[in-house]
Amino acid sequence: MVRLALRLEYDGAAYGGSQRQRTAPSVQAALEEAIERLTGERVRTAFAGRTDAGVHALGQVAAFESEAAHAPDVWQRALNAHLPEDIAVQAVAFVAAGFDPRRHALARTYRYRVWNTPVRAPVRRRDAWWVRGPLDARRMHEAATGLIGEHDFAAFGGSPGPGRSTWRRMMQAVVCQQGPLVTLELVGNAFLPHQVRRTAGALVEIGLGRLAVERFTGWLARPEPGAAGPAAPPHGLCLIRVEYPEPLFPDDRQEED
């Protein structure tokens, strides 16, 4: 019996989310089917982070156990041959028996993309949220940096479950602009449900001049659940990278596009 970790890239458009569910296809179900077709084993995969319906990933991490005796590169090629075109295994490694991709992760990097033009852009409609009004990206960046540190993020995210803490540590928060593309990148130890999309939604309100930076950062001091308002749409969001105490994969650098 070996335990394997995979680095997964996927286009989330066709899925109800990363996690297996009754009413919609999921990345987890697609991966487990590919493993079963390859090995005959019905395994249960564990994921580093739960991504919502329509959210993409360049560096999701999944782990599972198997009796099959393949080398990592054979696992990778064979799984990719069985996976649909919108999911691919980008790296494979053997990990310790107790490895838990969610609990052992030290940091997650998420990217949220906004396409800021007066007219909708067909070629960007799948990977960026189109915002028509002109955004003040500098003010958005100023507000985002206020999130850095250890805070109660209850105002920015859904409940993690009864009795569970809503404190998280944000290590990096950057908004940058390249032409019409405004990108938010957040690195945190962990995130509450919908936290990145609700943060993106509130930052866009700031960029449009409809929300004050002070009000935004004030939600860290007075964490009323739901205060940050509605979430930005899922197709602008991508889970870029998950980090562990030791690099998991031989080439532990996810090239970004």
Add this chain to the structure above:
Amino acid sequence: MVRLALRLEYDGAAYGGSQRQRTAPSVQAALEEAIERLTGERVRTAFAGRTDAGVHALGQVAAFESEAAHAPDVWQRALNAHLPEDIAVQAVAFVAAGFDPRRHALARTYRYRVWNTPVRAPVRRRDAWWVRGPLDARRMHEAATGLIGEHDFAAFGGSPGPGRSTWRRMMQAVVCQQGPLVTLELVGNAFLPHQVRRTAGALVEIGLGRLAVERFTGWLARPEPGAAGPAAPPHGLCLIRVEYPEPLFPDDRQEED
């Protein structure tokens, strides 16, 4: 009666090409339907360049005549409200009665994208050709620069029609690499059918070490039709820009992504 020019962006995946055809949806038909729904007029639109099935555009130019008395910004908003989500009008201008977007164009810029990684990349599967073997982009660039100038491009393209010249002028030819993304950009006065995709296909053969640069540039001196071999797939190709003696649109800069 006014004559209008439009700058069009589209995702070509769902279309049999830019040009109206019997057996598949086309960008032209979608545009003419949007105009008809808006004005009640059945117009015939003229396009600057013919793009094949699956090819995208950021800066296609189309022109047509209308009796409707709308200002350019009203035309733009109203057409975008009637067009499908994979086509958008990015600019509108009134032009002279005799304006012909194809014949009056001085230059076209095409971009061909290759995604060069050992493993397929789901999030780039729609806008770049995945090439698995490592590419020597510098050698590809060296070969591409050999295309600059006035040449008989018969070896690189399909026939433009009986009795029509296969000579074209190439003003710019660049291959650049940013991480796994290898981009070919060609600027020419005009292009033969499939010329950019066949050039991209041959350049990838060079990048893989399967074709010599001398052989490639030799096809300009001995233009045997079809010598350059098969075309690269359409989804990597995008018509970026069409240039005219005078700028057509108020903001005649197409932002690229």
